[in-house]
Amino acid sequence: ESLSVAELAKKLHREPSEIIKKLFMLGVMATINQELDKDAIELICADYGVEVEEEIRIDKTDLDTYFDDTIVEVDENALEERPPVVTIMGHVDHGKTSLLDSIRKTKVTAGEAGGITQHIGAYQVEVNGKKISFLDTPGHAAFTTMRARGASITDIAIIVVAADDGVMPQTVEAINHAKAAEVPIIVAINKMDKPSANPDRVQQELTEHGLVPEAWGGDTIFVPISALKGEGIDQLLEMILLVSEVGELKANPTRSAIGTVIEAQLDKGRGAVATLLVQDGTLRVGDPIVVGHAYGRVRAMVNDLGRRIKTAGPSMPIEITGLNEVPQAGDRFVVFQDEKTARQVGESRSMTAIQASRSEKQRVTLDNLFEQMSQGEMKELNLIVKADVQGTVEAMASSLMKIDVEGVNVKIIHTGAGAITESDISLAAASNAIVIGFNVRPDTNAKRAADEEGVDIRLHRIIYKVIEEIEHAMKGMLDPEF
Ligand code: GDP
Numbered sequence: 001e002s003l004s005v006a007e008l009a010k011k012l013h014r015e016p017s018e019i020i021k022k023l024f025m026l027g028v029m030a031t032i033n034q035e036l037d038k039d040a041i042e043l044i045c046a047d048y049g050v051e052v053e054e055e056i057r058i059d060k061t062d063l064d065t066y067f068d069d070t071i072v073e074v075d076e077n078a079l080e081e082r083p084p085v086v087t088i089m090g091h092v093d094h095g096k097t098s099l100l101d102s103i104r105k106t107k108v109t110a111g112e113a114g115g116i117t118q119h120i121g122a123y124q125v126e127v128n129g130k131k132i133s134f135l136d137t138p139g140h141a142a143f144t145t146m147r148a149r150g151a152s153i154t155d156i157a158i159i160v161v162a163a164d165d166g167v168m169p170q171t172v173e174a175i176n177h178a179k180a181a182e183v184p185i186i187v188a189i190n191k192m193d194k195p196s197a198n199p200d201r202v203q204q205e206l207t208e209h210g211l212v213p214e215a216w217g218g219d220t221i222f223v224p225i226s227a228l229k230g231e232g233i234d235q236l237l238e239m240i241l242l243v244s245e246v247g248e249l250k251a252n253p254t255r256s257a258i259g260t261v262i263e264a265q266l267d268k269g270r271g272a273v274a275t276l277l278v279q280d281g282t283l284r285v286g287d288p289i290v291v292g293h294a295y296g297r298v299r300a301m302v303n304d305l306g307r308r309i310k311t312a313g314p315s316m317p318i319e320i321t322g323l324n325e326v327p328q329a330g331d332r333f334v335v336f337q338d339e340k341t342a343r344q345v346g347e348s349r350s351m352t353a354i355q356a357s358r359s360e361k362q363r364v365t366l367d368n369l370f371e372q373m374s375q376g377e378m379k380e381l382n383l384i385v386k387a388d389v390q391g392t393v394e395a396m397a398s399s400l401m402k403i404d405v406e407g408v409n410v411k412i413i414h415t416g417a418g419a420i421t422e423s424d425i426s427l428a429a430a431s432n433a434i435v436i437g438f439n440v441r442p443d444t445n446a447k448r449a450a451d452e453e454g455v456d457i458r459l460h461r462i463i464y465k466v467i468e469e470i471e472h473a474m475k476g477m478l479d480p481e482f
Pocket of ligand 1: 090091095096191192225
């Protein structure tokens with residue numbers, strides 16, 4: 001994809017100094033070892049009257065390439081509608097688990113009378129002849145852990161808000177996690193059966209977070225429900241189908257399967273057991289498969305009712321056995337033509353994983369920010385702002401957004417009053433953001449998570465220092481730290 005100045009010079013049979021001069025004339029300052037982007041390479045080649053032929057190399061061991069539509073050919077004719085994958089998020093005790101249970105109870109047995117639901121981490125229901133898949137781990141921790149690992153499997157987020165309690169800190173977190181992932185949101189106003197329910201207040205509070213009901217001129221769907229009494233569940237499911245239709249979710253059931261691990265564990269009798277979500281293609285018993293760094297053959301496949309099945313199509317969650325080791329939630333899986341290739345890829349992936357775990361992850365920090373910006377890799381600087389009081393949070397966020405450095409936009413992806421938490425860090429890791437704390441510190445878990453993930457936390461006690469530091473970092477004027 002990219003070439004250094006020296007490599008390009010060699011390909012063009014020119015001296016590097018000549019290339020550097022030409023780049024300079026074109027307004028690009030470059031050194032001999034600098035990596036050039038596609039545009040710069042094309043400019044230079046055009047100057048020499050040479051046409052660029054792009055060579056796309058697929059790294060067979062990089063499972064991500066199998067998920068990349070631009071590399072893997074998409075057969076438009078084979079695409080079919082697929083069910084949406086839904087995650088339920090919201091504040092603790094607002095009814096996420098009750099809602100998941102309520103949906104499962106009313107709908108999961110349709111057409112499968114007598115099936116006993118089995119917890120495999122996700123389940124599917126049928127509504128008006130159409131299927132919907134639900135991830136069965138409520139909350140945004142799982143959602144964001146997956147995203148941090150590069151997997152985005154959720155098509156629609158349901159934000160549950162208790163009508164008697166209103167918008168709470170984790171409600172806001174959930175909204176920001178969904179927004180950062182660019183996933184459409186449906187709001188379920190729960191506990192409508194309670195006499196103290198006040199749905200108007202919930203709607204009012206949510207408008208402050210950009211979720212405005214249609215009746216008030218916005219485009220967010222609100223559904224009043226009672227998870228406890230099973231009221232409003234049908235309407236909620238219909239709205240999910242509506243949003244899913246708008247999203248035109250498609251997959252090709254004829255190709256070999258790819259997807260993501262929902263959860264996995266070691267079972268005494270059965271060995272490694274993994275719940276997979278098929279995202280494209282059809283998975284079959286007997287398929288040679290690589291799952292993260294594990295590999296094997298799909299020995300047995302079970303659906304969310306504990307029934308043995310032979311095939312699983314797009315958006316279907318299934319539990320499989322047959323892997324040589326236990327993969328991790330968020331790991332990708334890819335089916336291969338033959339078992340030998342699967343084994344080779346699996347083995348070489350676990351080798352590189354061991355090496356990679358030794359080398360540092362390259363995340364944005366204030367120290368490497370300018371470098372990443374000058375390489376054109378950053379168009380947006382994502383920030384998470386935490387402070388001791390809400391007023392300060394708002395003042396800081398609005399000042400930070402005003403920072404104006406050419407070419408880079410400051411984007412505040414989450415704010416909150418209180419200590420920096422593990423959830424802040426996982427959001428930062430998933431969105432490549434820097435965390436700013438004003439008069440607050442990270443708690444122990446957050447500190448450990450930040451070290452592990454390489455997330456940059458900046459702590460301050462004076463507002464203008466915060467702004468100054470970010471501004472200087474963006475301009476490459478940060479004083480070295482001693
Ligand atoms: P979670 O922490 O978000 O998963 O919330 P839970 O589903 O565990 O619910 C928390 C509490 O609220 C439980 O005691 C539920 O019985 C109760 N609850 C959930 N939904 C409703 C509802 O629609 N109406 C009423 N009255 N209580 C509810």
